[in-house]
Amino acid sequence: MTKHINFITRVATLAVLIVASGSASAAIILTPTPNTQTIVAGGLTTIDVRIDGLGAGIAPSLGVYDIDVMFDPFVLSFVSATFGDGVLGNQLDLFGLGNVSFLTPSTGMVNLFELSLDTPADLNALQADAFVLASLSFSGLAVGTSSIGLSANALGDAEGAPLAASLSTGSVVVTPSTAVPEPATYALLLAGFALIGTFWKRGLS
Amino acid sequence: MLSSKQLRVGAKRDAPYHSPNYATPDPFGTYLHAVMILAIGLLHELIRSTARHCIVFSLIAASSLVSANSLFQIHQVTSDAVDHEWPSLNNLGHLVWSQRDVSGFWQVMRCVPVTDICDASSTQQVTSGAVNHERPVISDDGTIVWFQDATGGGLGYQVIRREPSGSESIVELSTRNSATGDQRVAGKRLGISSDGRTISHYTFFQGSNSRRRFNVSGIGELQDGSGGRGDFSGYDYPDINKELAIVYSEDFTGLGNIYRATTVAPFSRTFIDVGQFPRIADGADQEVVYIKSSRVISTIRGDVDAGSWADVNRSGAIAFEKEVSAEKQVFLAIPIVDLNVEFSKGFYPIRVNGQLVAIRETLRGLVTAKDRLGRHVAVLDAARSLGYHHFNWLQTIWRSPLLSFCQANPGDADCDGFKYRSGASLFVPRMPFRDSPPGGWEYMGTPGLPDPVADYYEFYWDEFFQEAGVRGSRPEYAERFTNYTSFLTTAAHSGALSNNEITDSRLHDDSAIAAAHGFFFSDTPADPRGTIHFTLALVGVKGDCRQPGRTIPDLSTPCPAEVINSFLYHWESTGDANGNTRISFLNPDLTGDLPGEALELRPISPNQWLAESGLTQEALAGLGISFATPVSGPALVLVADVIGQTTAAARVTLESAGLVVGAVNSQHSATIPAGLVISQTPAANFSVTPGSAVQLTVSSGPSAAIRGDFNGDGVVDQRDLGIVLAARNTIVAAGDPRDLDGDGKVTALDARVLTTLCTHARCATN
Numbered sequence: 003m004t005k006h007i008n009f010i011t012r013v014a015t016l017a018v019l020i021v022a023s024g025s026a027s028a029a030i031i032l033t034p035t036p037n038t039q040t041i042v043a044g045g046l047t048t049i050d051v052r053i054d055g056l057g058a059g060i061a062p063s064l065g066v067y068d069i070d071v072m073f074d075p076f077v078l079s080f081v082s083a084t085f086g087d088g089v090l091g092n093q094l095d096l097f098g099l100g101n102v103s104f105l106t107p108s109t110g111m112v113n114l115f116e117l118s119l120d121t122p123a124d125l126n127a128l129q130a131d132a133f134v135l136a137s138l139s140f141s142g143l144a145v146g147t148s149s150i151g152l153s154a155n156a157l158g159d160a161e162g163a164p165l166a167a168s169l170s171t172g173s174v175v176v177t178p179s180t181a182v183p184e185p186a187t188y189a190l191l192l193a194g195f196a197l198i199g200t201f202w203k204r205g206l207s
Numbered sequence: 208m209l210s211s212k213q214l215r216v217g218a219k220r221d222a223p224y225h226s227p228n229y230a231t232p233d234p235f236g237t238y239l240h241a242v243m244i245l246a247i248g249l250l251h252e253l254i255r256s257t258a259r260h261c262i263v264f265s266l267i268a269a270s271s272l273v274s275a276n277s278l279f280q281i282h283q284v285t286s287d288a289v290d291h292e293w294p295s296l297n298n299l300g301h302l303v304w305s306q307r308d309v310s311g312f313w314q315v316m317r318c319v320p321v322t323d324i325c326d327a328s329s330t331q332q333v334t335s336g337a338v339n340h341e342r343p344v345i346s347d348d349g350t351i352v353w354f355q356d357a358t359g360g361g362l363g364y365q366v367i368r369r370e371p372s373g374s375e376s377i378v379e380l381s382t383r384n385s386a387t388g389d390q391r392v393a394g395k396r397l398g399i400s401s402d403g404r405t406i407s408h409y410t411f412f413q414g415s416n417s418r419r420r421f422n423v424s425g426i427g428e429l430q431d432g433s434g435g436r437g438d439f440s441g442y443d444y445p446d447i448n449k450e451l452a453i454v455y456s457e458d459f460t461g462l463g464n465i466y467r468a469t470t471v472a473p474f475s476r477t478f479i480d481v482g483q484f485p486r487i488a489d490g491a492d493q494e495v496v497y498i499k500s501s502r503v504i505s506t507i508r509g510d511v512d513a514g515s516w517a518d519v520n521r522s523g524a525i526a527f528e529k530e531v532s533a534e535k536q537v538f539l540a541i542p543i544v545d546l547n548v549e550f551s552k553g554f555y556p557i558r559v560n561g562q563l564v565a566i567r568e569t570l571r572g573l574v575t576a577k578d579r580l581g582r583h584v585a586v587l588d589a590a591r592s593l594g595y596h597h598f599n600w601l602q603t604i605w606r607s608p609l610l611s612f613c614q615a616n617p618g619d620a621d622c623d624g625f626k627y628r629s630g631a632s633l634f635v636p637r638m639p640f641r642d643s644p645p646g647g648w649e650y651m652g653t654p655g656l657p658d659p660v661a662d663y664y665e666f667y668w669d670e671f672f673q674e675a676g677v678r679g680s681r682p683e684y685a686e687r688f689t690n691y692t693s694f695l696t697t698a699a700h701s702g703a704l705s706n707n708e709i710t711d712s713r714l715h716d717d718s719a720i721a722a723a724h725g726f727f728f729s730d731t732p733a734d735p736r737g738t739i740h741f742t743l744a745l746v747g748v749k750g751d752c753r754q755p756g757r758t759i760p761d762l763s764t765p766c767p768a769e770v771i772n773s774f775l776y777h778w779e780s781t782g783d784a785n786g787n788t789r790i791s792f793l794n795p796d797l798t799g800d801l802p803g804e805a806l807e808l809r810p811i812s813p814n815q816w817l818a819e820s821g822l823t824q825e826a827l828a829g830l831g832i833s834f835a836t837p838v839s840g841p842a843l844v845l846v847a848d849v850i851g852q853t854t855a856a857a858r859v860t861l862e863s864a865g866l867v868v869g870a871v872n873s874q875h876s877a878t879i880p881a882g883l884v885i886s887q888t889p890a891a892n893f894s895v896t897p898g899s900a901v902q903l904t905v906s907s908g909p910s911a912a913i914r915g916d917f918n919g920d921g922v923v924d925q926r927d928l929g930i931v932l933a934a935r936n937t938i939v940a941a942g943d944p945r946d947l948d949g950d951g952k953v954t955a956l957d958a959r960v961l962t963t964l965c966t967h968a969r970c971a972t973n
Contacts, residue, residue, distance in 0.1 A: 065962075068935070068955035085433035092433065099969060100431070100438050102932070102958075104475050115935075117958050119969040136433075155936055155954065162948060162960030 030055040030062075030167040032135075032157075034071060034150040040175040041142045046081065047174055049150055050134045051114065053167075058131035062165060064094065065125055066117045068155040071138060074148035075110040077176050078140040085116055087134040094118035094135075096128050112138060113155075122160035142176035149173050276889050276899060278508050278579045279525070279540040284318065284325045286536060291316075294526035294537045295344040295518040298401050298489065300325065300591045302526055303333070303343040303351055304537050313339040315353050324539065324594040333369070340367075342396060344446075344518070346403040352378060354395050364393040366407045379407045379422065389413045398446030398453075401489050401521070406447040408439060421445055421455070421473065429453075429473045437473055441925070441972065446486045454479070454487040454495050457925070457972060464929050465497055478929050479506060481918075489521040492582075496525055503527045503540070508580065509889040510902070511540050522584050524592050542578040544589045548745065548772065595747030595769075744773035744816060747835060769835035773816035846901060848891030850884050854905055857884050861901050869900030873907040875919030877944040881908035909944065915964040917945060922966040931958045 031054050038047040051071060056063055073080070085103050086092030094116050095101040101120075106113040114136050118125060150172040157165045272281045284302065285291045292313075294304040302325050305313040315333040318325035333351060334340040343353040349371040357363035366379035379393035394408035405424045410417055419439040421429045431437040439445075443458035451470045457463025465485045468476035479485065482499035495506045496519040503514035503525060511517070515535065517527035525540040576589035590598045746768040811819070813834050847864055849857035858868045879885050888902045915923040917930040931945050934953040939946050945953045947960040962970055 066955045066959035086435075092435075098435075100440070102474070102928070103432060105432055105472060106475070115955060117932075117955060117962070119962055121968075122963060156956050158956040158959045160959075161963060162956045162958075164956060 030165055031170060032152050032154065032167050033170040034152055034172040036150070036172055036174050040177060042177050043142045043145060045142050047140055049138045049140065049172065051136050051138065051152070052132065052134050054132040056129065056131045059127060061126045062159040063125040063129040065122070065160040065162060066156065066158040067135060068115045070153040070155065071112045071114060072110060072151040072153065073140065074146065077144055077146040077148035078174060079143045080107050080112055081139040081141050083112060083114070083136055083138040085136045088137070090130050090133045093129050093133045096120050096124055125160040140174065145176050145178050147173055147175045273543070274512060274540060276509060278542060279511060280543055281512060282324050282539045282541065284537040284539055285327065288534055290535045291537045292528055292535055293342040293516050294528055296520050296524060296526040297345045297347045298520045298522070299347055300524060301345055301349065302537065303345045305341050305343060310337065312337055313341050315340045315343040315351060317351065320594065344397065344399040346399050347401045348403060350399070350403045352397060352399050352405050354397060364395070366393055366397055368405065378405055378424070379409050394443065396444045398486070400447045400449045402449050404447055406445045406453060408445060423447060423470055426470055429470055432472045432474050444484050448487045448493065449489045452487055452493045454485040456483060456485050462499065463972070464926055467493060467495060478933055480504070481926070484516055486518040488519040494519055494523065512538070522589065522592055523578060541592045542584065544576045544578055544584055544592065546576055546589070590747060593747060595749055598745060598747055745771045747771055767831040769833050770813065770816070771835045772810045773813065775811050775815070775819050846889050846891055849887055852884050853882055854884065854903065857903060865897040867898065867900050869902040871903045871905055873905050875909060876906040877909040877917045877919065879906040881906050915947065915961050923961065923964050924966060924972040925970045926972065928958060928961055928970050931961055
């Protein structure tokens, strides 16, 4: 439990620091939004990392981001991630011609990096003002609550100038799964018998 | 000379006898009642490896040269006066390449060495016909895939896969929609994993747009990491390994960025170097070889040799093409392997009807192999890289009295106390030992069915035995036979040991086999009975001598082998307080009562081995056995890290370590001031022989300033972007050109700024 509290404290502190470091008015906001707030242990949830408050058809637009998504590794397990908005498409690759993206999971954190190769003019004219950067899938590991925090290593506009943004947090609650007999118990038992049988047979031969 | 009384006293104390002159035992005077239990081996439950005495030696295959960095032996495979290009090899050392036939068409050639390293005698032509067959690759089961150009371009392109059975299928082909003009063009470059998974590509042209897809058999088109189809436009030369790691490079005729990634996230990639034609090997290290400045470069072993195409396998063997007298020839660079032999001891109880009748000390010979960088090499790979099919032990055993003599003269004093099991005899050809057929001999499992254990443990078992006939003054007492025992090469069998290198004679410890062949006695005497003399030699077996379907070995055809190193040890039989036989080592260094105890067994000379084994040169020749030439590995020195030093300082550093400065080249660098070393070959911490040259590349400072042109090639493109991304989120010194926004750090923002500086749209490279 102490570890959980420490983690939540760390995420919250980091988010506050980043918001405080913003030099401009924070009209832009980054939000981690779980599609399912509460899941059972072993269940899945998808967290959309969303940006709001960009200019629609005008600057600023998002040209690059380098974001850490933090979670409690004792509660959630990272499964996979996809870049882009499921409805609007990838707003950093407006023509589907490709960009540069990295996905780097580590313990309790997933780094998302995406760099648009589109021109500043195209980004400013065609990029939506709000869209999903990436969707991350997690599975419930153990009962508890995981805060979902964001930390921006860099957030840049179409020209590479820094963008100030507020960073929201989210959370996912993992509840116990319904108690049913665990097949794993039987599997272990059978495996034990199989091992004994193997050794017994080898002993005979 | 020892007396039987001395031995008897030793037996009563129930302690190993320490012979003061074990090296010259008298086999006929007092050690007459030998208990015959054949074995070297181990009882796994009793043994823990605590070996500390290690014998190390190296081998260099015949007709090979040692590479400049002393890490490889270089072997020329082809020499005929035509071009040979695009060599590829699998983990077994089998090679494929293309060479021009008399009509000028490229044909695929395959070399499967049987008794030696690949050469012209073991090469066969795979393809024929008036089309070009280019860039072949081969998997471990012999599947070959190549690019086939039937027309000289465009729609004639195909990628063909030929199975070991000879059946062929099309992996990629070119097509065109005559109505729309859209074209799908098969890629010319491809790869294969050791387990037969292909990676190929095609480019789809639609109007002015084009897309390139990388295709992996069993997986399909690689995704872009965002759920979409990956577009690999601008990339080429893909290769894949068994662990699904991939490597590819930018699609240039010149140098380009080389990346390593996975099939799951092909764009979450690691920058390797700027070079050409990357190939990737199996294994945790994911070794990549590529061509840079007309040199073959390995990510593990640095600069290998001059060359223009290369491939690598899991043991670090590299096949490459190199121009010799205006023709391109195929070469092999094989890592020089140090073989390490360690001996340890175990105890093996022998029971009859549940009753303990004998305790036998067993000798375990553990062989491991390492390359000159200290990296483990699988023993089987090491053997094959040296031209052997496998390693094995050759054991000679000499004892007295002659078993047949005792059977014929049961009342003879020398044979008193011996009662062999009814109907069992050591020297009738019931010993089904020789290289086992795949699946093992029948006696190992259910008769008529392959043995699951033998299937599971890859092993080989050879055995010869013969009656050499003459020793001392009583030839009728002399019996000798030689046997090859087995190598086990799987990690699963090695218990706590790792790296797939373990060898022992496991089957000698199998009581079922012992019972079947009467290797022990139902009423073994408590008295000391005799001495058994063993020699043990590590051999390289040349060829697959297994005899499928035979339970009785055909000994008429020798299985050629080379003696690599040999050892000598002795046993004596004593008794214990309970009336059981005890078989103990006589050598002082081999005594002790701890299972797993490390034993110091020193190599003996070939002549001593011959003398002790009682074998003659003629007898050896009849067995197909010759001597290899072990060589001592030279003392190696570590290459110091001189990057960032001036040339003069680097020279002092290197020369103080016994190395010399080789070629010094200059290169523009935006990040390293002029006059300082940018890179070195071999890299720091490589082990090389004293006197080796270290090549230096020295910065000549930034090129004519084009903002963002970090590599000084005159354009700002993806290569420069790669340089920024490689330094992402690092703090740099003021003025570092990669810090384009001047905030003291290289971040994603600098990467985005760079995209606005690129010479071509989307930072394309051309």
